[in-house]
Amino acid sequence: MIQAINHGNIRELRINRPPANALSPELIIDLRAAVENAAAGAESRAIVLSGMPGMFSAGLDVPHLLTQDRAAIAKLWREFYALLHRLACSPIPIAGAITGHAPAGGTVLLLFCDWRCMAEGNWKIGLNEVQVGLPVPPVILGALHRQVGARQAEWLATSGLLMSPQEGLRVGLIDEIAAFEKVIERTIEWCKQLLALPSRAMLATRAKARADLVALFAGSLESEIAAAAASWWTEETQAALRAMVERLAAKASRR
Amino acid sequence: MIQAINHGNIRELRINRPPANALSPELIIDLRAAVENAAAGAESRAIVLSGMPGMFSAGLDVPHLLTQDRAAIAKLWREFYALLHRLACSPIPIAGAITGHAPAGGTVLLLFCDWRCMAEGNWKIGLNEVQVGLPVPPVILGALHRQVGARQAEWLATSGLLMSPQEGLRVGLIDEIAAFEKVIERTIEWCKQLLALPSRAMLATRAKARADLVALFAGSLESEIAAAAASWWTEETQAALRAMVERLAAKASRR
Amino acid sequence: MIQAINHGNIRELRINRPPANALSPELIIDLRAAVENAAAGAESRAIVLSGMPGMFSAGLDVPHLLTQDRAAIAKLWREFYALLHRLACSPIPIAGAITGHAPAGGTVLLLFCDWRCMAEGNWKIGLNEVQVGLPVPPVILGALHRQVGARQAEWLATSGLLMSPQEGLRVGLIDEIAAFEKVIERTIEWCKQLLALPSRAMLATRAKARADLVALFAGSLESEIAAAAASWWTEETQAALRAMVERLAAKASRR
Numbered sequence: 001m002i003q004a005i006n007h008g009n010i011r012e013l014r015i016n017r018p019p020a021n022a023l024s025p026e027l028i029i030d031l032r033a034a035v036e037n038a039a040a041g042a043e044s045r046a047i048v049l050s051g052m053p054g055m056f057s058a059g060l061d062v063p064h065l066l067t068q069d070r071a072a073i074a075k076l077w078r079e080f081y082a083l084l085h086r087l088a089c090s091p092i093p094i095a096g097a098i099t100g101h102a103p104a105g106g107t108v109l110l111l112f113c114d115w116r117c118m119a120e121g122n123w124k125i126g127l128n129e130v131q132v133g134l135p136v137p138p139v140i141l142g143a144l145h146r147q148v149g150a151r152q153a154e155w156l157a158t159s160g161l162l163m164s165p166q167e168g169l170r171v172g173l174i175d176e177i178a179a180f181e182k183v184i185e186r187t188i189e190w191c192k193q194l195l196a197l198p199s200r201a202m203l204a205t206r207a208k209a210r211a212d213l214v215a216l217f218a219g220s221l222e223s224e225i226a227a228a229a230a231s232w233w234t235e236e237t238q239a240a241l242r243a244m245v246e247r248l249a250a251k252a253s254r255r
Numbered sequence: 256m257i258q259a260i261n262h263g264n265i266r267e268l269r270i271n272r273p274p275a276n277a278l279s280p281e282l283i284i285d286l287r288a289a290v291e292n293a294a295a296g297a298e299s300r301a302i303v304l305s306g307m308p309g310m311f312s313a314g315l316d317v318p319h320l321l322t323q324d325r326a327a328i329a330k331l332w333r334e335f336y337a338l339l340h341r342l343a344c345s346p347i348p349i350a351g352a353i354t355g356h357a358p359a360g361g362t363v364l365l366l367f368c369d370w371r372c373m374a375e376g377n378w379k380i381g382l383n384e385v386q387v388g389l390p391v392p393p394v395i396l397g398a399l400h401r402q403v404g405a406r407q408a409e410w411l412a413t414s415g416l417l418m419s420p421q422e423g424l425r426v427g428l429i430d431e432i433a434a435f436e437k438v439i440e441r442t443i444e445w446c447k448q449l450l451a452l453p454s455r456a457m458l459a460t461r462a463k464a465r466a467d468l469v470a471l472f473a474g475s476l477e478s479e480i481a482a483a484a485a486s487w488w489t490e491e492t493q494a495a496l497r498a499m500v501e502r503l504a505a506k507a508s509r510r
Numbered sequence: 511m512i513q514a515i516n517h518g519n520i521r522e523l524r525i526n527r528p529p530a531n532a533l534s535p536e537l538i539i540d541l542r543a544a545v546e547n548a549a550a551g552a553e554s555r556a557i558v559l560s561g562m563p564g565m566f567s568a569g570l571d572v573p574h575l576l577t578q579d580r581a582a583i584a585k586l587w588r589e590f591y592a593l594l595h596r597l598a599c600s601p602i603p604i605a606g607a608i609t610g611h612a613p614a615g616g617t618v619l620l621l622f623c624d625w626r627c628m629a630e631g632n633w634k635i636g637l638n639e640v641q642v643g644l645p646v647p648p649v650i651l652g653a654l655h656r657q658v659g660a661r662q663a664e665w666l667a668t669s670g671l672l673m674s675p676q677e678g679l680r681v682g683l684i685d686e687i688a689a690f691e692k693v694i695e696r697t698i699e700w701c702k703q704l705l706a707l708p709s710r711a712m713l714a715t716r717a718k719a720r721a722d723l724v725a726l727f728a729g730s731l732e733s734e735i736a737a738a739a740a741s742w743w744t745e746e747t748q749a750a751l752r753a754m755v756e757r758l759a760a761k762a763s764r765r
Contacts, residue, residue, distance in 0.1 A: 093668075115665055130452050135459035145464075146660040150401040151427055154464040155370055158348075158457060159449060172661055194669055197640050198750045201741075202668060204645035209655075209664040231456075240453045385707050390714035400719075405656040406682055409719040410625055413603075413712060414704060486711075495708045 001027045002034045010191045011044040012097075012184065015051045022061035023105050025076050032083040039092050045199075046191035047090065049113060050097040050184050051106075054123070059105030062132070063245050065232075074229040080105075081225055084139065085217045087112035093194050093206065097187035098174065103128050103162055107173065111143040112213065114206070115190055116174040118165040119183040125168045130160035133240025137228045142216045148172040256282045257289045265446045266299040267352075267439065270306045277316035278360045280331050287338040294347050300454075301446035302345065304368060305352040305439050306361075309378070314360030317387070318500050320487075329484040335360075336480055339394065340472045342367035348449050348461065352442035353429065358383050358417055362428065366398040367468065369461070370445055371429040373420040374438040380423045385415035388495025392483045397471045403427040511537045512544045520701045521554040522607075522694065525561045532571035533615045535586050542593040549602050555709075556701035557600065559623060560607040560694050561616075564633070569615030572642070573755050575742075584739040590615075591735055594649065595727045597622035603704050603716065607697035608684065613638050613672055617683065621653040622723065624716070625700055626684040628675040629693040635678045640670035643750025647738045652726045658682040 001024075003014040013034050015021045023031075038044045051057055065076065087094060087109065096110045098118035102125045110116045110125075118125065127144065129136050136144075136157045145153040152171050155161075168174045178186040194202060231237055256279075258269040268289050270276045278286075293299040306312055320331065342349060342364065351365045353373035357380045365371045365380075373380065382399065384391050391399075391412045400408040407426050410416075423429045433441040449457060486492055511534075513524040523544050525531045533541075548554045561567055575586065597604060597619065606620045608628035612635045620626045620635075628635065637654065639646050646654075646667045655663040662681050665671075678684045688696040704712060741747055 114668070130456045130460050133453040133456045135456045136463070138463055141460070141463050145467075148661070149404055149427075149659055150464075150467060151403070151430075154461070155430065157464050158369070158461040160452060160457075172659075175661075175665065197670060198643035198746050200744060200746045201640045201643045201645045201750070202670075204741075205640050205651070206664070206668040208646070208648055208651050209660075209667050212655075212660060231459075234455060236453050236455045240456070385711045385715050388708035388711045390711045391718070393718055396715070396718050400722075404659055404682075405719075405722060406658070406685075409716070410685065412719050413624070413716040415707060415712075486714075489710060491708050491710045495711070 002030050004034060004038070006044070007048075007188050009043060009045045009195065010048060010188055011038045011046070012048040012050055012188070013038065015049075015057055018052065019055075020058035021051050021055050021106075022058050022064070023080070024061040024064055025072070025079060027061075028076070028079045028083050032079070032086045035083075035086050035090060035094070039090055044092065045195050046092050047094040048097050048184065048187045048191060049094055049109065050187070051099045051102075053180075054100035056096075056098045056100050056102040057106035057109065058101060059103055059108070062241050063248070066238075066241060066245060070229075070233065073232050074226070077225050077229045081139065081217075081221060084108065084112050084143075088143075088210070088213045088217060091203070093191060095187045095191055097184045098123070098125065099183055101125075104132070108140055108143075110174070111140065111147055114210075115176075115187075117176045117178050117183055117187045117190065118168060118174045119180040120165060120177050121180050123165060124162040125165065125173055126160070126162040127157050128160040128162050130158065132244045133237035135228075135231050138224055139216050139221065143213060146212060257285050259289060259293070261299070262303075262443050264298060264300045264450065265303060265443055266293045266301070267303040267305055267443070268293065270304075270312055273307065274310075275313035276306050276310050276361075277313050277319070278335070279316040279319055280327070280334060282316075283331070283334045283338050287334070287341045290338075290341050290345060290349070294345055299347065300450050301347050302349040303352050303439065303442050303446060304349055304364065305442070306354045306357075308435075309355035311351075311353045311355050311357040311378075312361035312364065313356060314358055314363070317496050318503070321493075321496060321500060325484075325488065328487050329481070332480050332484045336394065336472075336476060339363070339367050339398075343398075343465070343468045343472060346458070348446060350442045350445055352439045353378070353380065353420075354438055356380075359387070363395055363398075365429070366395065366402055369465075370431075370442075372431045372433050372438055372442045372445065373423060373429045374435040375420060375432050376435050378420060379417040380420065380428055381415070381417040382412050383415040383417050385413065386495075387499045388489075388492040390483075390486050393479055394471050394476065398468060401467060512540050514544060514548070516554070517558075517698050519553060519555045519705065520558060520698055521548045521556070522558040522560055522698070523548065525559075525567055528562065529565075530568035531561050531565050531616075532568050532574070533590070534571040534574055535582070535589060537571075538586070538589045538593050542589070542596045545593075545596050545600060545604070549600055554602065555705050556602050557604040558607050558694065558697045558701060559604055559619065560697070561609045561612075563690075564610035566606075566608045566610050566612040567616035567619065568611060569613055569618070572751050573758070576748075576751060576755060580739075580743065583742050584736070587735050587739045591649065591727075591731060594618070594622050594653075598653075598720070598723045598727060601713070603701060605697045605701055607694045608633070608635065609693055611635075614642070618650055618653075620684070621650065621657055624720075625686075625697075627686045627688050627693055627697045627700065628678060628684045629690040630675060630687050631690050633675060634672040635675065635683055636670070636672040637667050638670040638672050640668065641750075642754045643744075643747035645738075645741050648734055649726050649731065653723060656722060
């Protein structure tokens with residue numbers, strides 16, 4: 001589900017789980033392990049997180065998760081938080097190459113990266129969790145606030161808006177737009193520029209500049225994770241998630 | 256002074272106190288009550304705060320306040336803070352439809368709303384308190400900082416600049432510009448989009464995203480309110496306020 | 511090294527140390543004294559910090575500093591922090607007139623000013639410390655974060671990017687661009703507009719709006735200053751600084 005492709009000392013981790021690169025519990029665990037492994041070895045000095053052409057990641061695998069029990073959903077949220085924490089703490093830079101759609105959980109992963117480049121095209125990005133009945137948890141709101149400022153974080157998260165790459169760039173959800181066929185290449189190039197710098201100075205500055213992102217995970221997040229898991233089981237959320245899955249199924253059967 | 260107009264489950268609170276929609280002590284108390292009532296009833300699920308065509312609100316009613324004694328001015332500030340606190344804590348969304356000029360206190364009200372749409376035209380917005388000799392109190396600076404970032408909050412508040420809708424949009428004082436005759440309609444539509452979302456998820460996300468705005472009111476604000484009231488009576492402020500009122504009177508008599 | 515030029519009640523402090531306006535230990539001490547003196551006297555009510563045509567300041571005087579011992583480098587950092595603290599705490603407004611290049615330490619000085627106007631032209635601005643092997647210290651990162659937001663502060667500092675005036679304006683490193691020959695005049699005019707305001711209100715608002723900048727210096731900065739000084743002596747930093755000085759010397763000899 002995660003392809004590791006080395007470009008010299010830059011390791012691309014390509015999410016590859018057709019059709020939607022949906023974040024299943026297994027994929028979440030695998031991605032965290034892949035991020036850890038890349039940083040643990042000496043051969044990789046930066047990570048590019050990418051997806052399939054046209055689909056970076058559709059976010060949590062809702063159709064699968066709707067078949068799961070409370071214990072599984074609780075575990076899912078714990079693992080998802082552990083992945084976000086791992087991204088935030090990565091000792092080596094991680095840049096996102098947004099190869100297509102990146103709604104909901106797709107956008108969330110990117111908030112914890114160093115830099116984000118999105119492919120030009122009719123792709124969508126944004127925290128549309130509220131649209132499907134999921135409240136946005138505080139750690140994710142904190143990372144959004146840090147990235148786009150309080151004013152924009154408030155209306156982006158509350159309205160659950162999905163945006164074009166151009167709108168995403170304007171509000172600061174992404175940092176650059178590249179031609180569709182060049183997005184991975186451009187993201188690798190960005191990493192190369194970082195790696196050409198005096199390493200100790202770059203990494204020390206990076207660590208201090210990201211300290212506020214890492215600090216979001218300070219203290220116990222147990223009650224926050226429990227609240228996110230509990231939300232899943234409310235009537236409203238279950239109904240909204242099921243309605244979404246039915247819409248997706250109807251759309252797929254019309255094809 | 257406050258007209259309540261129901262558009263389905265969205266309640267428009269239209270400030271209607273000719274000629275300038277100036278915030279008198281009574282209007283401030285009435286507006287707070289209207290905001291409370293809208294949220295207390297089950298029929299309204301969002302509020303649109305609007306004004307008269309060409310004048311959202313000119314801010315505090317300085318000509319009236321200059322006739323008042325120390326006790327009345329102290330009460331005014333206490334009531335104004337209570338109104339801002341009420342706006343910040345509103346359990347239902349509040350969007351501002353800026354139907355015309357919105358200097359000083361007009362802008363302040365908007366800082367505590369969820370979203371702001373301003374009418375196209377030759378209207379002014381901005382915290383020009385310093386221009387008329389009033390220091391901007393910390394809670395208002397905190398809300399400004401939160402909305403436009405520290406760099407812009409510093410020079411906007413210190414220089415007391417009034418801006419066009421276009422400039423207001425660029426610095427983040429407002430979120431959108433609409434055609435003059437459409438600004439209330441567009442703001443209602445924005446609320447409708449929020450209300451079409453799963454309600455629990457939207458409101459929970461909104462509450463967390465606004466927690467930093469509400470936190471500005473944590474702890475005792477007694478000394479801050481006392482300082483704002485004391486400022487009113489300094490020689491500089493009295494002179495600047497009286498000069499402004501004379502300019503306004505001269506302008507009015509020339510018409 | 512610091513020319514003081516009075517324009518009525520606005521004192522221009524012009525850095526004048528050819529060829530690069532490099533910040534030597536003496537210049538740093540002199541500049542702090544000049545800022546203190548301007549604020550101490552009654553005749554000056556605002557400061558314009560400017561440089562030579564084409565060169566605001568190239569930052570720390572690395573060629574000179576590479577000849578210095580540990581005690582001198584430790585003293586340098588202590589004095590540099592004292593200068594930044596003095597700029598942050600200035601009781602009168604300080605605006606930067608960026609007359610040319612302002613890399614590294616040149617940009618740092620500007621982060622602690624009230625407002626920044628940059629000359630149009632092929633000049634560079636940015637925190638390129640990492641490019642020459644110096645980690646950006648926390649107080650400077652804090653001021654950068656405050657000025658341009660966390661997302662941009664992270665990549666600007668980590669990548670050590672130098673930018674054009676247009677890019678600097680876009681990210682918020684500067685506040686305005688003026689014609690090359692008008693940049694000092696425009697900055698003086700900006701100060702005049704502030705000084706035309708009711709003084710007590712303006713200064714009280716300014717002090718509150720800058721409280722977060724001043725707060726960066728709260729508590730002991732001894733360990734932070736010691737860390738900055740220690741960084742200077744690492745192998746990586748020494749090699750990068752020496753390489754830079756050799757490049758500059760080669761460039762100069764080709765002229």
